[in-house]
Amino acid sequence: MANKQKILTTGLWAILLLAMVGVVAGKLFWPKSQNVPEVLFPAANFALTDQNGQAFGNDRLSGKPYIAAFVFTQCASICPKMTAEMSRLQGELPKEVQLISFSVDPQRDTPAVLKQYAATHKADEARWHFLTGDRDAITAVARDMKLVFQDGSADHPILHSPRILLVDDKNQIRGTYNSQMPEDLKKLVEDAKYIAGHPGGKS
Template identity: 40%
Template sequence: MQRVFAIVVAIAMAGSLTFFVFARRQHHDPSTAEDFAHQQAPIPVMWPAPDFSFPAHDGTTVSKTSLSGKPYIANFIFTTCRTVCPLLTAKMVRLQRDLPGADLQFVSFSVDPGNDTVARLFAYQQKWNADEKRWRLLETTEPGLEALAKGFRITAQRTDGGIDAVMHSAVFVLVDGQGIVRGAFDSEDPADFKKLLEKTRALLGNTNAPPQRAERSGEVLFHELSCANCHESNELAPPLGGLIGQRRQLETSLLVTADEAYVKESILAPDAKRVAGFPLRMPSYAGLLTETELNALSVYVSMLPAPAAVAPGTVEVDPVCHMKVRVTESALRLESDGGVTYFCSAWCRDRFKENPDAYRR
């Protein structure tokens, strides 16, 4: 018993030394009549968002005051993250598509101060959703981030190596025009994520019905939903070119042969058949596409040409460090209109991605 207590104390102390807290769902006890009334209200009034003021990717300064007047949805990411952030950003982009209209703002706070400069955040925003004027990505500082984490009740902590440098919450926070937090939603839980959409629409005074819009072609959808951002290099997700007819090993060790039904299922329920070997999860696009759009998108994906592959066993030169790279199935690569470029490491690939022209021969 004493030992258990000692462990609990040790954990509590460790917790207070860092600002490491896992994404906490906010269910506080309704201790006063006022609290109780809020709990019953369709969109609970939670707590005031923290004060902050940070430079944004577009050269502006974004603060609690500058955002006031219109609601915003905030999340927490960093640009070099390879596990959860591409998924979080894909969800952020999805929300931006789902919630058009000028009365809403989107903010992504970087949890990697010092590394995520305004220039890096700008490149990241351009890559994911360049047309979106309502979305701003903010460069933070160590103390600024610490205050932010406390104020939004989220986690952000540097790790000692591993795939990613920072471990952080996957929550999306909804803040109203008065700067009050109205919900913290776990983006990994589809039901909670759906609630975020509904509560935001309710806060904006709209109905919960998705907006009316013309049906989009497979090609437009592929770009609008930033599919290529994860699928462009086989480090994050399997390249999609020439997929139909290929055999895939699933996490369950089963082997499947990709056909159009498999492509559709991957888009709607990606976790049903997860391809082995990728730490990142793919977001589900269920509920976002009409039947015709889903067909158009899966046809488009099924027709993507296989990359003009260099014969396996050949040796290519990494354009960044000039090391020789043996071409194998798992070799790090980037595919573009100009062909396939191979890299010795993710570091070289990321340098190349930031400024390909600097390394072109």
């Protein structure tokens, strides 16, 4: 009887030990799947013009993840920081991640102006595209990306969001990040690397 009790006790301890090992393993490995950037909403479809005067639509990005920012070349407030961060990301993110800078001042930001702006920021034109178009088209893109902006005047500059968006290879928004916040930018890099390494949403 004593031996039977001893075997039962040993078995219970073995089960408990295995359970504890499972908990520890779960803490070590499970968070990766929990931290997968979730799908937030569909990204915008668009047909605009790039810095080379060429037609550029979201179809050019099919199967490619990208990050997007809304800026304008004469902006003196948040845009310099946003574009500087895009330049940094160009060098830090995997080559398959594209970068898109949408101009919210299309009347003044012609392809030629954007071409010079791209050169100033050492943009790799193979993956960093500066887009312009008519006012209604730009407004529609910003609206669909859930980043509204307000037109400026002689006395008031254009107001727009400081956020940078992460879009996956299926044209889905996977994250929005404040370009003025270091913690957000660190998270953007982590999420973009994850998305680039898991095409098609594969885990």
